[in-house]
Amino acid sequence: MLVLSRKLGESIVIQDQIELTVLSVEGETVRIGIKAPKHVDIFRKEVYLSIQESNQESAKPSPAGMLALMKMMDDNK
Template sequence: MLVLSRKKGESIIIQDQIEVTVLAVEGDTVRIGISAPKHIDIFRQEIYASIQEANRESATPLEADIEAFMERLRSAEIKKD
């Protein structure tokens, strides 16, 4: 991890496209502004983690869902005969 010190109004640049500026420092809270191209998604870490978890859950089928699907297929095959 790169660690930098910045004062209010100072910025860092990431790969010529992203600028992170310190807007305010109040106690333990730092307000930052981020300028980036529209195609770059920017999330707070906890939101990003929540999105990743939801993606994992939706990509992993539940055994009960698979079993129910297989049962419907078997029932359709029996009715068909």
Template sequence: MLVLSRRKGEAVILQDEIEITILGVEGDNVRLGIKAPKSVEIFRKEVYLSIQEANRESAHQSSIGVEELLKHLNNPK
């Protein structure tokens, strides 16, 4: 992990197209401004992890086999 010290109004640049600026510091809170292309998705980490978990859960939904599907189609209840 790269660790940088920045003051209010200072910024860092990532890969020529993402700029992160320190807007303010109040106690333990740091306000960031992020300039990035619209194609770059930006999430708070807790939201990103929640999205990943939901995707994992939906990918692991149980599915029935072809034989079971045919059985249900031929003998609807």
């Protein structure tokens, strides 16, 4: 992990397309502004992890779904 220090108003640039700017610091809370192309998805980590978990759950085969798939395969023989 790269660790950088930035002061209020200073930025970090990632691959010429993404710019992170420190907007404010209040106690232990830091507000960060992000400029990135529209095609780049940006999520808070807890939201990203929730999306990943939801996607994994959706990809799991359900017993009812498996039975329906087996029936379709038998019907196509």
